[in-house]
Amino acid sequence: MKVxxxxxxxxxxxxxxxxxxxxxxxxxxxxxVVLLDENPPAELAEDVRNAAAICPALAIRIEE
Amino acid sequence: MAEAETRLAPDEQAxxxxxxxxxxxxxxxxxxxxxxxxxxxxTRVRIWDGSTPWLVTGHAAQRAILSDPRVSSDDxxxxxxxxxxxxxxxxxxHPLTIFNxxxxxxxxxxRMMTRPFxxxxxxxxxxxxxxxxxxxxxxxxxxxxxxxxxxAVSLPLPSLMICVLLGVPYADHDFFQEHAQWATRSDKTxxxxxxxxxxxxxxxxxxxxxxxEEPAEDVLxxxxxxxxxxxxxxxxxxxxxxxxxxxxxxxxxxMITLGTALLLDNPGQLANLREIDDxxxxxxxxxxxxxxxxVPQLGQRRIxxxxxxxxxxxxxxxxxxxxxxxxxxxxxxxxxxxxxxDLTRKASHHVAFGWGIHQCLGQQLARIELQVVYxxxxxxxxxxxxxxxxxxxxxRPADALAFGIxxxxxxx
Ligand code: SF4
Numbered sequence: 001m002k003v004x005x006x007x008x009x010x011x012x013x014x015x016x017x018x019x020x021x022x023x024x025x026x027x028x029x030x031x032x033v034v035l036l037d038e039n040p041p042a043e044l045a046e047d048v049r050n051a052a053a054i055c056p057a058l059a060i061r062i063e064e
Numbered sequence: 065m066a067e068a069e070t071r072l073a074p075d076e077q078a079x080x081x082x083x084x085x086x087x088x089x090x091x092x093x094x095x096x097x098x099x100x101x102x103x104x105x106x107t108r109v110r111i112w113d114g115s116t117p118w119l120v121t122g123h124a125a126q127r128a129i130l131s132d133p134r135v136s137s138d139d140x141x142x143x144x145x146x147x148x149x150x151x152x153x154x155x156x157x158h159p160l161t162i163f164n165x166x167x168x169x170x171x172x173x174x175r176m177m178t179r180p181f182x183x184x185x186x187x188x189x190x191x192x193x194x195x196x197x198x199x200x201x202x203x204x205x206x207x208x209x210x211x212x213x214x215x216a217v218s219l220p221l222p223s224l225m226i227c228v229l230l231g232v233p234y235a236d237h238d239f240f241q242e243h244a245q246w247a248t249r250s251d252k253t254x255x256x257x258x259x260x261x262x263x264x265x266x267x268x269x270x271x272x273x274x275x276x277e278e279p280a281e282d283v284l285x286x287x288x289x290x291x292x293x294x295x296x297x298x299x300x301x302x303x304x305x306x307x308x309x310x311x312x313x314x315x316x317x318x319m320i321t322l323g324t325a326l327l328l329d330n331p332g333q334l335a336n337l338r339e340i341d342d343x344x345x346x347x348x349x350x351x352x353x354x355x356x357x358x359v360p361q362l363g364q365r366r367i368x369x370x371x372x373x374x375x376x377x378x379x380x381x382x383x384x385x386x387x388x389x390x391x392x393x394x395x396x397x398x399x400x401x402x403x404x405x406d407l408t409r410k411a412s413h414h415v416a417f418g419w420g421i422h423q424c425l426g427q428q429l430a431r432i433e434l435q436v437v438y439x440x441x442x443x444x445x446x447x448x449x450x451x452x453x454x455x456x457x458x459x460r461p462a463d464a465l466a467f468g469i470x471x472x473x474x475x476x
Contacts (some may be wrong), residue, residue, distance in 0.1 A: 011174055011421045014183035014428045019412070021085075028185075031178035055412050056423035059130055 002063040004056050005043045009059035049061035080463040081109040090459050091326050093390035106377045117145040117384025119167050121391035123398035125375050130420035136369040139164045145384030147362045149161050153254045180229050180283050186428040191435045210451030213472040218320035226312030231282025233271045261438045317428045318468035320437050336441050346439045349407035355414035358390040363466040364418055389415050451475040
């Protein structure tokens with residue numbers, strides 16, 4: 001699984017951090033998404049898919 | 065034929081939005097709204113001013129429309145479906161804010177406001193939120209019975225937290241609680257609202273000026289620094305501060321009050337919640353209660369910026385669009401048996417905070433406040449119960465900005 005984030009689209013809602021804390025963080029200055037792990041392990045796959053599904057700004061893309 | 069339904073001509077027969085909730089199930093969205101969604105996810109409705117915007121009731125359709133760039137939040141466009149006459153009259157004078165800006169303007173404004181509300185920063189605040197909550201409960205338990213949960217816990221907690229974040233003295237809270245309420249009422253005149261806004265604006269301008277001289281670790285100091293750097297004007301900073309101050313009050317407060325009334329009405333679910341000893345499970349319960357109650361009951365108001373086809377509806381540029389969030393959160397396609405409160409249900413895809421680029425900025429603060437209150441109050445006060453019959457509770461009408469109960473008399 002490969003995760004791609006679009007900083008331009010991100011509105012800093014923090015939903016991705018709720019869903020998968022080991023994969024996403026937020027930049028301190030403006031809350032923009034920080035991708036901690038581009039290739040998350042299989043056991044986190046469901047959480048990451050959920051993060052992409054609840055990102056309100058559609059800023060997270062997953063390439064399987 | 066379903067297709068013909070969605071193309072319903074703007075006529076007198078269209079469903080009137082907002083109608084009232086069923087007094088027997090006050091926590092459920094109005095029955096007419098749910099029936100509408102059974103017919104089609106998008107329909108024409110009639111609103112208070114006689115206009116006939118599109119009402120989006122389906123969960124998937126709401127997410128699609130609220131993240132569609134052909135749809136605008138600009139409340140100065142003719143045809144915008146205002147929720148009431150006060151908004152309609154005041155909109156021409158609204159400055160550009162996170163609520164009514166689109167695209168790049170929105171991004172610029174939003175980014176100035178997001179810093180204090182990130183999930184990691186909110187997590188760091190959890191211990192203080194816990195401390196305040198415990199103190200408020202101690203005070204309630206030491207006071208007379210019955211007590212009003214709204215004045216004891218629901219209002220002071222969010223109010224205190226937003227004051228801490230902004231760097232506004234909590235000692236002045238009576239002043240802004242009153243103004244916060246004015247901003248969310250439809251029964252005030254434009255003049256009355258303007259006077260209230262001017263008073264609050266003057267107060268904040270004063271405070272911002274003080275923070276320019278003596279900055280601290282808070283949002284107003286952050287804005288003050290931007291004014292000094294020339295990134296922000298004083299009136300803009302006042303506006304941003306006012307939005308944060310007002311938005312932080314009513315909504316979280318309503319969720320604490322309504323959530324408690326709802327749980328007392330569902331003793332089985334409440335018993336389960338009391339047993340839970342895991343923050344993840346409590347967090348999940350909070351999402352389900354958010355879904356069930358959907359406090360922003362007036363729906364997200366938008367306007368089409370161009371012609372397009374959507375779910376069989378021929379939307380024209382200038383058509384008003386309303387995403388009725390309570391209906392989306394009770395759409396059986398997204399949440400099977402929506403009328404069942406199930407704290408273990410996976411509900412994090414609800415739209416109680418809206419959807420798209422305008423999704424609530426303060427949602428992580430609200431979540432942690434609710435997690436702490438729901439995780440503490442019922443455990444510490446296991447005999448908590450209503451001091452009046454449920455029928456006597458004063459539920460706010462369907463046309464109030466936030467769904468809520470003005471007073472919740474409880475005893476233990
Ligand atoms: S959920 Fe989306 S919008 Fe929110 S912080 Fe993550 S990437 Fe950004």
